[in-house]
Amino acid sequence: xxxxxxxxxxxxxxxxxxxxxxxxxxxxxxxxxxxxxxxxxxxxxxxxxxxxxxxxxxxxxxxxxxxxxxxxxxxxxxxxxxxxxxxxxxxxxxxxxxxxxxxxxxxxxxxxxxxxxxxxxxxxxxxxxxxxxxxxxxxxxxxxxxxxxxxxxxxxxxxxxxxxxxxxxxxxxxxxxxxxxxxxxxxxxxxxxxxxxxxxxxxxxxxxxxxxxxxxxxxxxxxxxxxxxxxxxxxxxxxxxxxxxxxxxxxxxxxxxxxxxxxxxxxxxxxxxxxxxxxxxxxxxxxxxxxxxxxxxxxxxx
Numbered sequence: 001x002x003x004x005x006x007x008x009x010x011x012x013x014x015x016x017x018x019x020x021x022x023x024x025x026x027x028x029x030x031x032x033x034x035x036x037x038x039x040x041x042x043x044x045x046x047x048x049x050x051x052x053x054x055x056x057x058x059x060x061x062x063x064x065x066x067x068x069x070x071x072x073x074x075x076x077x078x079x080x081x082x083x084x085x086x087x088x089x090x091x092x093x094x095x096x097x098x099x100x101x102x103x104x105x106x107x108x109x110x111x112x113x114x115x116x117x118x119x120x121x122x123x124x125x126x127x128x129x130x131x132x133x134x135x136x137x138x139x140x141x142x143x144x145x146x147x148x149x150x151x152x153x154x155x156x157x158x159x160x161x162x163x164x165x166x167x168x169x170x171x172x173x174x175x176x177x178x179x180x181x182x183x184x185x186x187x188x189x190x191x192x193x194x195x196x197x198x199x200x201x202x203x204x205x206x207x208x209x210x211x212x213x214x215x216x217x218x219x220x221x222x223x224x225x226x227x228x229x230x231x232x233x234x235x236x237x238x239x240x241x242x243x244x245x246x247x248x249x250x251x252x253x254x255x256x257x258x259x260x261x262x263x264x265x266x267x268x269x270x271x272x273x274x275x276x277x278x279x280x281x282x283x284x285x286x287x288x289x290x291x292x293x294x295x296x297x298x299x300x301x302x
Contacts, residue, residue: 035148036099036119042088043104044070045277046123046143050102051075052281053144053152059096061085069243071273072285086110093117102143104277121146125279128196128219132276133205133283136198140279156280163287164205170291171206178211178235179203180262183221184247187254190229190239191221198276199240202286211235220276226256233261238293239270269293 040059041047044066047057051073059082060066060075067074080096083089086106090113093101098118103110105124114120125139126132137157144153181199182190192212193199197220200210211232215222229237237260239248248270251257262268271289274282 035146038097038099039102039147040082040093040096040098040100040118041102042082042085042107043102043123043277044085045275045279045282046102046104046125047075047079048073048275048278049125049140049143049281050147052156052278053140053147053149055147055149058098059093061088065243069273070275070278073281090117126198126220126276126282128198128276130196132196132198133201136276136279136283143279153280156284160280160283160287163284164202167206167287167291171208171294174294175207176209178209178232180211180229180232180235180237181240182229182237183240183242184251185223187251187257188226189223190226191223192228193220193240194222196220198282199274199286202283202290206287206290208290226260229262230260235262236267236269236294237262238290239268240272240274241270242273242275244273245270 037055038058039050039055041050041057042061044060047060047063047066048070050057056076057079059080061082061084063075063079063081080092082092082096093114094117101114101118101120102123103114103120105122107114108122111120111122123139123143125136125143127135127139137160140156141150141153144150181193181203183193184190192214193210194212195210199220203210211229212222214224214228229235241247248268251263257263271293272285274286274289276282278285
């Protein structure tokens with residue numbers, strides 16, 4: 001069951017050095033026989049995945065914001081705040097004496113300075129595009145192999161697959177229902193999760209249809225005006241509350257929003273924050289949150 005959804009062969013694991021950054025892996029292998037234990041993680045989703053695997057980072061940028069955006073698992077209270085996401089405090093990094101620094105591709109430009117502190121490994125848990133759901137599994141496993149936590153990765157994979165299967169069964173009465181999966185930006189604009197996102201892939205596994213079929217995006221989102229959401233009159237809307245709840249409620253005062261078919265007919269929902277960059281924990285979390293939000297709809301249809 002797990003292998004079907006999140007395949008990972010020995011060959012693909014060994015080939016994962018490209019995804020992780022050849023320099024970082026080589027440095028770690030020659031620096032110590034044991035897996036790194038004191039790890040600084042410069043990405044919130046990646047930090048959440050490390051926590052889920054059982055590796056507690058010693059440093060993360062703005063940890064309280066990390067918990068707010070990643071949702072769960074929460075970062076422990078003792079994690080040191082090492083600055084901002086793209087401008088970490090190098091004095092603090094050196095004082096922490098990490099065994100490794102984990103980054104995402106967006107921080108590759110900082111690899112040189114960071115490598116003066118510790119070996120740097122680039123991890124990509126949510127590379128957008130075809131197969132993003134499968135890559136969430138393979139890359140989470142590769143991260144676990146780096147940290148010496150392979151058994152924990154198998155547990156996460158089993159839980160994610162179980163959550164997907166349970167959610168699909170529960171939401172079967174809503175099969176092929178079009179859903180706008182968005183993050184509300186302001187009174188006139190939303191980010192729509194596009195076809196290259198992990199969120200889109202999870203929707204598909206649950207038997208739901210992404211209402212967005214417009215232009216593709218290189219990343220997770222496509223920013224659009226509200227008027228673009230009127231073209232699928234039978235769609236539901238789910239706001240992924242990145243950073244906290246409240247924006248869906250605030251739209252109640254917006255006449256333009258209230259004229260939309262989904263708002264007018266009471267087909268709006270809001271779920272907690274889910275970062276695609278959290279890998280398998282994000283898959284499980286999104287499946288369970290969507291089920292909780294949409295199950296009352298299924299129950300009413302009975």
